[in-house]
Amino acid sequence: MWSLAALLPVLAVLGALLRGWPSLHAALLGLAVALALAAAQPLTGGGLPDAPTLVAAARHWLPVVLEVAGIIGGGLALSQLLQASGAQAALAGWLHQRAGQGVGAALLVVHGVTPFAESVTGFGIGVTVGIPLLLHLGLAPARAALLGLLGLCAVPWGSMGPGTLIAARMAGLPFQALGEASAWLSLPPFLVAGWGAAWLAGQPGQRGRALGLATASALALWLAVWACNRLAGTAPAGALGALLVMLLHLLRQRGAWPPLSQAARLALLAYAVLLGGLLLAAQGLRAAGLAGSAWMALASPALWLWLATALVAWRVQRGSAPLPAPQWRSLRAGVLRSWGLVAAVAVCYILLGLVMALSGMAARLAQALAGLGSGYALAAPFVGALGGFITGSNTGANAMLADTQARIALQMGLPLLPFMAAHNVSAALLLMASPAKVEMAVQLCPPQAAGQRAWVQRRVLLAALPSVLALALFCVALLWW
Numbered sequence: 339m340w341s342l343a344a345l346l347p348v349l350a351v352l353g354a355l356l357r358g359w360p361s362l363h364a365a366l367l368g369l370a371v372a373l374a375l376a377a378a379q380p381l382t383g384g385g386l387p388d389a390p391t392l393v394a395a396a397r398h399w400l401p402v403v404l405e406v407a408g409i410i411g412g413g414l415a416l417s418q419l420l421q422a423s424g425a426q427a428a429l430a431g432w433l434h435q436r437a438g439q440g441v442g443a444a445l446l447v448v449h450g451v452t453p454f455a456e457s458v459t460g461f462g463i464g465v466t467v468g469i470p471l472l473l474h475l476g477l478a479p480a481r482a483a484l485l486g487l488l489g490l491c492a493v494p495w496g497s498m499g500p501g502t503l504i505a506a507r508m509a510g511l512p513f514q515a516l517g518e519a520s521a522w523l524s525l526p527p528f529l530v531a532g533w534g535a536a537w538l539a540g541q542p543g544q545r546g547r548a549l550g551l552a553t554a555s556a557l558a559l560w561l562a563v564w565a566c567n568r569l570a571g572t573a574p575a576g577a578l579g580a581l582l583v584m585l586l587h588l589l590r591q592r593g594a595w596p597p598l599s600q601a602a603r604l605a606l607l608a609y610a611v612l613l614g615g616l617l618l619a620a621q622g623l624r625a626a627g628l629a630g631s632a633w634m635a636l637a638s639p640a641l642w643l644w645l646a647t648a649l650v651a652w653r654v655q656r657g658s659a660p661l662p663a664p665q666w667r668s669l670r671a672g673v674l675r676s677w678g679l680v681a682a683v684a685v686c687y688i689l690l691g692l693v694m695a696l697s698g699m700a701a702r703l704a705q706a707l708a709g710l711g712s713g714y715a716l717a718a719p720f721v722g723a724l725g726g727f728i729t730g731s732n733t734g735a736n737a738m739l740a741d742t743q744a745r746i747a748l749q750m751g752l753p754l755l756p757f758m759a760a761h762n763v764s765a766a767l768l769l770m771a772s773p774a775k776v777e778m779a780v781q782l783c784p785p786q787a788a789g790q791r792a793w794v795q796r797r798v799l800l801a802a803l804p805s806v807l808a809l810a811l812f813c814v815a816l817l818w819w
Contacts, residue, residue, distance in 0.1 A: 344699035347372035365686035376697035412643025428601035444539035450584030452489025457576030460497025479783035493766035495576025498639030501732030509744035517572025519759035521564035526805035687737035704745030719764035719809040727768035735765035
């Protein structure tokens with residue numbers, strides 16, 4: 339009984355979010371409940387840690403918190419600057435001219451454009467890029483909203499992977515190892531996204547061929563993301579894998595390539611600096627034998643996101659149509675406001691996970707849930723998916739649940755790496771069905787889509803749940819294996 343009381347902080351967060359509380363208020367409530375329970379030792383069987391334990395935890399987690407906050411800020415700044423300068427819209431327009439119509443163009447968006455934009459900047463930006471393209475392809479608004487959400491199939495690598503990084507740190511696993519294992523288990527959501535695109539964008543008499551093309555596209559994204567994890571590291575793997583799939587779909591199209599405008603070239607330059615700098619820094623440091631040292635900060639996604647943002651800002655100001663001073667001030671204020679809010683929520687969830695871990699609550703809860711045996715192995719991915727659905731964030735879901743899930747795996751004798759990969763992918767899966775993301779998708783469509791919000795919500799939820807079930811069956815197989 340007292341072990342299950344350790345579940346109260348998580349239930350407090352979920353209940354507050356279901357009641358419509360802002361994310362920050364819900365995270366603060368969960369943190370307050372966790373601290374109160376930690377102070378009540380008879381309730382949790384643990385208690386507040388002593389000073390040396392707190393100092394050691396701070397030294398271990400402070401760099402992670404700073405990197406996550408830096409990635410969030412850099413991703414938001416780059417995204418909003420590219421939008422304000424028109425570079426993102428220009429590149430999307432060029433892709434539309436090249437992609438043409440039909441299932442191939444829809445797959446370009448679902449397996450290429452949306453995962454790439456989400457991997458580079460995160461925070462649902464992939465939806466804001468993908469849905470306008472899908473509307474230009476002639477899809478009905480509700481179908482465009484549904485396909486745009488299905489494009490969030492590579493969220494473990496969203497915003498260069500801070501959610502996966504937190505899961506790895508919480509479970510004591512190498513970041514790249516968890517990224518590779520998550521890539522192996524990501525085939526079901528890639529297939530579902532592709533099949534959805536084939537069914538919604540294909541002609542009734544040609545859906546068999548469309549489904550075959552969608553399966554090939556999903557396999558290409560699966561292999562590309564895994565290979566990029568293996569060769570380039572986890573942080574850029576989602577962006578690089580999606581970029582390779584984009585190139586495959588673009589090369590399939592016949593005809594002349596449309597010219598790139600100056601604004602579109604600016605967006606490409608930003609992405610080239612981000613991905614190229616990240617790859618060169620990481621490989622150079624490994625070649626120099628500096629992997630694992632403080633020099634690895636030079637290979638942080640946060641650094642290269644901010645450098646790419648600075649380069650775009652410099653080029654915009656030196657261009658033929660620089661942004662006026664009032665627009666710059668509004669842009670800076672918007673970035674700082676969004677950064678403060680999103681980073682504060684992420685940090686609160688990390689602190690909630692740490693309080694539960696250090697006070698012993700996570701261990702007691704894990705021990706109680708592990709006693710369910712194969713029943714919990716089947717339920718574990720649904721628990722992770724629920725965290726992603728409610729919080730709307732892979733980072734938040736992992737910060738809140740990853741430590742407990744890792745402890746459960748150890749209590750049940752499950753192999754930790756594949757189990758945590760299943761948790762990580764499932765925590766990202768229902769992000770596409772979270773109410774906040776559905777609302778964003780509907781708002782990006784013409785007004786008539788607002789009346790079909792419930793249709794979009796149900797369809798994306800039904801599309802995502804089979805992938806969670808596949809991961810649940812995988813965890814049961816791990817238990818018996």
